[in-house]
Amino acid sequence: MNAYAIYGGKRLLQFALVVFIGINLAFVITHSTPIDPVEQTVAAATSFGSTSPDAVEMMRQSLRELYGLGGTPWSQYVVFWKRIVVGDFGPSLSAFPTPVSVLINRALPWTIGLLTVSTLLAWILGNLLGGLAGYYRDSKFLKITGIVAMGVHPIPYYIVAFVLLVVFGYLWPVLPITGGSQMNLQWGWNTTFILSVLRHSILPVISLVLVGIGGWFMGMRSLVSNIVTEDYVTYAELAGVSRQRILYAYVMRNALVPQVTGLAMSLGSIFNGAIITEQVFGYPGIGTLLISAVHTGDYSLVIGIAAVSIIAVSVCVLVIDLLYPLLDPRVKVS
């Protein structure tokens, strides 16, 4: 137990260091960008209307004060960390004075919902079909499934998404191609709204599953193909254990260990958002928010989203690291 505590302590320190470095990198990169949030705001405010140069110059100065962009980079850095340690990312510069956390909290549930469902679906289907294909190697249907899964996998995501848009949005227009729910529906835990959200998520989910399934399929098939040649599988077959039991209890169960690790990493990445999916399908979420923040030089918002992502991925890695010794005796020994 003492050894496990030392192991856990090391991992916790590693976690803290990764988060610290990650957030610092986000600060440095965003503050090095040539996009000035004040210039973006001035451009937006003066693009169309009548402007007097004196007034624009005065507006620039006011915005700099309002956004707290005065002071040296070091003083900005100190203020930044004072805020971060209490979980405050400050106000968004492109939606001033709304706090960054409000914007992230509004977008995050949509991203988590969409990506959790699609990640799990792709994982379950990919592993199930891959496991079956690796075990029933003579099945024609599974061979065709393998060809299709491997054929779709390398196609760039945006092409798959665009094909779905054209097929289900135009040629056979039965599914919504934009938004998170039907217009003029009030948000709430009622059947109409929930059904509408599900309906709007069908195409984004299908697109992500179609592209994501191939990797899991191929990984599982090759794992199963190796395991079926193991002695204990041969012994089970000779002992007359049913093929279904061998597949699920002996083969796939063993093959799942690395796939579960992969799933944990994928679930951590959910917080990165699905930028292309959200752009193509007009789906609300953290990806759209991030793109908008980058374009407007809103580094408070970029750092906020990056921090959430860094922490989420790091937590997932930490949890896996802490669980491994408990689950896998080989790790425990080492």
Place this chain on the structure above:
Amino acid sequence: MRALRSLMLALALAVAGLPALAQEPISNLPRNQTLIVENPEGTIKNAGWFNIWAVNAGGQSTGLHQLAMDTFWYIDPQRGIDGVWMNSLASEKPIYNADFTEMTVKLRPGIFWSDGVEFTSADVVFTTELHMKTNGMRWSAPFQINVASVSAPDRNTVVFKLKKPNSRFHALFTVRWNAVWMMPKHVFEKVADPLKFDFNKPVSLGAYVLHSYDPNGKWFIWQMRDDWQRTTLGRFGKPGPKYVAYVDPGPPDKRVIAQMNHELDIIHDTSAEGMFTLAKQSKTSRGWFKGFPYAHPDPTLPSVIFNDQNELFKDRRVRWALALLIDIKAVSLASYRGAATISAIAIPPTGTHTESYHAAMESWLKDFELDTGKRKIKPYNPAVGKEIAEMLRPSMGDQIPKDPKEIAKSFGMGWWKPDPQAATELLQAAGFTKRGTDWYTPDGKVFTVKIVVEGEARPVMTRAGSMIAQQWRQFGIDAKTDVAQGTMNDRRASGDFDTIISWSVETWGGHPDLSFFLDSWHSQFVSPPGKSQTPRNWQRWASPALDKIIEQIRTVGFDDPKSLELGREYVKLMVQEMPIIPLMAYNVFTVMDETYWKGYPSAEADPYTDPVPNWGNSRAMMVKLKPTK
């Protein structure tokens, strides 16, 4: 295998059940009473924010400034529904004293806020004084710079006393895209910090009120007020649409799909290819022009903007040489696939400008002579617009107009003849030399020109820049494009470019006065190299002759015919000096679907306003639109 069979069955059932999922785009609103419009701002990240007086805090063209805001006057970029100049909250034009240090505004009586409170001069005084004492509001700076005091002698009169003479002070309250919107005193006077107040739900001064909105910022729905007669639109009759939805339909291809499915009545802008697809495949879709080039020419003028502080471009002969190396027909084809409205002069070819400037100055342009150092040439070709039309006729057939006036309106009039020989002479006169196939600067370096373009955010302009770079390269100049992407605004303001495809000329469109952009071109506002430039003199051009014109314009009234004369002097100076190379109008492919609504503005039948739905002026459409079903 049983699991596999179950999976396949489930998939088959799911696909078979898909048609049951089809439904209307909007829940619980009659489609034939709802106008669905694209908001080009896209997704609004702070959707619940309606305080438009806080800079950039929420959306603007979500319907908020088109349908719920109002101010003294509107100038329409086209004919207008009450003439180009519309008195809105003001009952008459601005009244200045002799030296333009005082402006009096007479207000229209009988106008009410949507919560039943009457709009009066107290609202105007409150709006002005709040901006004067609060830094960081959208219009704080112009109020603080201009206004000494404001008073309200009675409920319907406001008097502004100015700190210095300003014959264009009324422009602050005159909508071209937007202007200073009036604030409801009875709401904001109770607010502690106007910069932190979201104004949700907004009290409206327009003919519509907020019905509902998406917290994710994808859509905003506005409903006609029961007392619409008590708004400034009321005198033009009842608005057609009971509901107006402003939506983010996504990228251009999705806008096209949405309109083909009749789920988007007005596309604000799409690609040229998207426009051509809709023209061919959707019988109910139409653009500003019924046929080619479809698009509405915006009162902005995309140009090749030189950084005139760059040593290479300080000599007007170099600028002219580069202009004479451009084949505008190829640029029109590359950028807009031929659907461009070209302009040789530094005035957008749109609205009343085509008569006031383009047609009026045609003979001067034909006679204009340019000294190349070896000879004098007449560089203007008046037939370029016609040549573009003829070039397109074999592929577009009857879509291309035949009437010369229509051709001029659609494709523009003339432009500069490509003349490599004259360009050679001009460059040589300026000290440049050609060795082999390459040109060298007077100090012996390779003549390199970078053209900054915006990239995928503005593909039309990017393609124009690429074509121009190619044409300059063919002549032996080391020209290439430099894609700025999101840094465009910063690079333009900081002068980090040799040349840039953008616009520094932007006008009222419907009025010949040029002060809208020209006043900012005075040399007093030109920043030193490396310092940020205020809009709109991005070329950083300083000219005593131009200063003189601007100073004269400042002393004459807005409607004074002398203002137009001075405007033409500006055009002549721009041709002689060529500090920017004007290319074309910013053509906007606004597409309108006539399935549910008729009465859209159009070039031929009723050009009552610019069709782009994000302008404040687009409120005029509401009273002209009528349901088809």
